[in-house]
Amino acid sequence: MSGPPQPACLWGNLTSFAADMRKMINEREFSDVQFIVGKERKVVHAHRCILAYRCEAFSTMFAQQPLSCDAKEVDIPFVLSDVQPDVFLAVIEFLYTNCVMLSNKMALDVLTSAVEYGLDDLQKLCVDYISNTLTVESACEALQAAVTYRQTDMKDKCLAFIQSHTKSIVKTQGFHELSDPALLVILQSDLLTIDEPDLINFVREWAHVNSVVLDKTVPEIAKEVVHELRLFLLTPDELTILEAENKKDNLIPMDRIAEVWKFHALRKPSGIAVHLLRRRKGTRPRDHHKYLSQISIKATK
Structure with missing residues (x-):
């Protein structure tokens, strides 16, 4: 039963x-x-x-x-x-x-x-x-929240959206208001759809805005994020322009720029993180990139 x-x-x-x-x-x-x-x-x-x-x-x-038990209170x-x-x-x-x-x-x-x-x-x-x-206007603010509250899935979705709309998003107020850790999440990506000189200019704008807001110098503001800028992707002519701009605010340490000049002279960057030699999705091809590709391939073997 x-x-x-x-x-x-x-x-x-x-x-x-x-x-x-x-x-x-x-x-x-x-x-x-x-x-x-x-x-x-x-x-x-x-x-x-x-x-x-x-x-x-x-x-x-x-x-x-x-809760008061006295009805008079x-x-x-x-x-x-x-x-x-x-x-x-x-x-x-x-x-x-x-x-x-x-x-x-x-x-x-x-x-x-x-x-x-x-x-x-x-x-x-x-x-x-x-x-x-997500929208172009909200993506950076959402990414900032994801980084702050350690929401990994949300961070990944925000980054994917930013990768697809990079050229528009770097012009937004939300981009200018990103913290160092949130901006680093973006700059470490290979899939940004923007050319490197343009990205560097927008990072410079970000640094200047935050310099005013936080009352710190541009080099102080940018000391962490500039290490993720892929200067090796620039041609000598572009590097010359960058160097002239850099004299105005010292955004990028001079030894970083000297390192890139050394590469253009010898075609042998040494002690450089491999990802800094890789083209991003939106990087416009340049003649010297073939050397960077060869170096990257050798480094990964």
Whole structure:
């Protein structure tokens, strides 16, 4: 004889459940906690038990300020001045319904809040949305977020998009605002669709912008990233132009430029990382590249 039927977990209509829970979002009736959000000081009403059991960060926050048992006392609202109201409401929506409405305008900020509150599932939803809706204007900002929050898949998708649209993306504000580590991710790629002299010029622009913003010299700003510029791809004439530009801001250390001049004289670069000799996808062919190709092949054997 078979035993009694095993218990089973049966699901009702999840869409209907989420819709009912959504009605509670920022609903004053029956709420027991308030947040003052953003510079606009928008009041957001919520329910402690839902937030606390769905998010450890809120549980900790509420533990530091227990709910008053005295009806005559007014609970002090939590002030969250560093988050936009629509972003905070998106986080609340996820905690109440396990789904979220995102847009290009706010997705990166919601990702930041998801990281701050330790909401892994919300992070994944944001990463998927951002990765699948990249634009020329948003790609660098998304890459910066991916590097900052160590989102490898998102970083790879951003880089692939940047590789395909390099000429447009290097002109954006987002490119100028990249951190050193994020810019290095781009410069280490063989698949950028841009010629090296043009790329060097845009890196110079990046360095000048950040020099003003951070109040540091151009060489200080660029000391890490310049080592990924593939100067060996330049012809002697292009190197002469670069050297003249470099006298104005010292973007590139003189010993790096001297090293390239030595190669053009001897055709034998020594002690150079092999990837710096490789043409990128968008590199325009030059006569001396045949020597670089031969050196690269020998180095990989």
